[in-house]
Amino acid sequence: xxxASVLHTSSIVxxxxxxxxxxxxxxxARMEPVQVAEVEPLAADVxxxxxxxxxFYDVISGxxxxxxQWDRDATLYPSNVQFTPTGVNQExxxxxxxxxxxxxxxxxxxxxxxxxxxxxxxxxVTRRFGNVADVASTYEWxxxxxxxxxxxxxxxxxxxxxxxxxxxxTWDAERADNxxxxxxxx
Numbered sequence: 117x118x119x120a121s122v123l124h125t126s127s128i129v130x131x132x133x134x135x136x137x138x139x140x141x142x143x144x145a146r147m148e149p150v151q152v153a154e155v156e157p158l159a160a161d162v163x164x165x166x167x168x169x170x171x172f173y174d175v176i177s178g179x180x181x182x183x184x185q186w187d188r189d190a191t192l193y194p195s196n197v198q199f200t201p202t203g204v205n206q207e208x209x210x211x212x213x214x215x216x217x218x219x220x221x222x223x224x225x226x227x228x229x230x231x232x233x234x235x236x237x238x239x240x241v242t243r244r245f246g247n248v249a250d251v252a253s254t255y256e257w258x259x260x261x262x263x264x265x266x267x268x269x270x271x272x273x274x275x276x277x278x279x280x281x282x283x284x285x286t287w288d289a290e291r292a293d294n295x296x297x298x299x300x301x302x
Contacts, residue, residue, distance in 0.1 A: 150186060150225045152218070157191035162279035165242060165249055168192060172271065172282065173235050173255065176224075180232030180260050186221055192282050193217055200286040204294075212286075232260030239302045247275040254300045266290045268300050 161171040175189035199220050202212040215223075227233065239254040251271040258264045267289040274281050290296050 147222045148226055150218075150221045152186045152190050152221065155187045155191060157279065158188065161188070161192065162281075165244070165251065165273060165280060168273060168280045168282060169237060169240065169251060169253055169271070172253075172269075172285075173237055176228055177234040177236070178228070178232070181229060182232075184225060184228055186225070189221075190217070194281055194283065197282065198284060200284070202286065202288045204291065231263070234258050238266070239300060241300060247277070249273040249275075249280075252300055254296060254302075266296060268296060 158171070161167045171188065171192055175185040175192075178184060197217050198214050199217065200212055200214050201220075202210070204210055235255050235257040237253050238256050241252040243250045249272070251269075251273065253269045253271055254266065255269060256264065256266045267287055269285055269287045271282055272284045274283050288294065
C-alpha cells in the first residue's frame with residue numbers, strides 16, 4: 117500500500133475522512149448532487165457514543181460501486197450540522213472551510229463509491245461532561261487501489277436526554293510535517 121495525499125486527479129483528500137475534495141491546480145472538484153432520504157435512526161447508532169462513532173465510519177465505507185449509507189448517515193446529525201475539513205494544499209497553504217453535510221456528501225460520494233474507500237477508527241480519546249462529549253477519533257483509510265492514510269477527527273456530540281447527536285466534526289490528515297501525536301495513537 118502506498119500512502120498518498122493526492123487520491124484523485126482533481127482532488128486532495130483532507131482527511132475524514134476522507135475525502136474532502138479541494139481545488140487543485142485551479143480545477144474544481146467534481147460535485148454531484150446526492151439525494152438523501154429521511155429515515156428513522158437505528159437505536160444502536162444513537163443510544164451511545166460508541167454507537168455514534170461506529171456509525172460515523174460505517175456509513176462512508178464500502179466496496180467499489182457500493183452506494184454509501186447517506187440516509188443512515190443523516191440520522192446522526194441535526195439538520196444544520198457543519199463540518200470543517202482542514203489540510204494543506206499542493207502549494208503548501210493551510211486551509212479550513214466550514215461546509216454543510218450536503219456539501220460534504222455531494223463532493224465526496226463519487227470518490228468514495230468509485231475508489232472502494234474504507235475508513236476505520238484505530239484509537240479514541242473521549243472527554244465527556246454531562247450531556248456533551250468531545251471525541252478525538254484517530255482513523256485509517258484505504259482504497260481498493262492501494263491508497264492509504266491516517267488522520268484525526270474531532271467530533272462534538274450532544275445528548276438531548278433521548279439520544280446522541282453529532283453537532284460538528286473537524287479533521288486533518290497525517291502528513292510528513294503533521295505526524296499524529298502519541299496521545300492519539302493506540
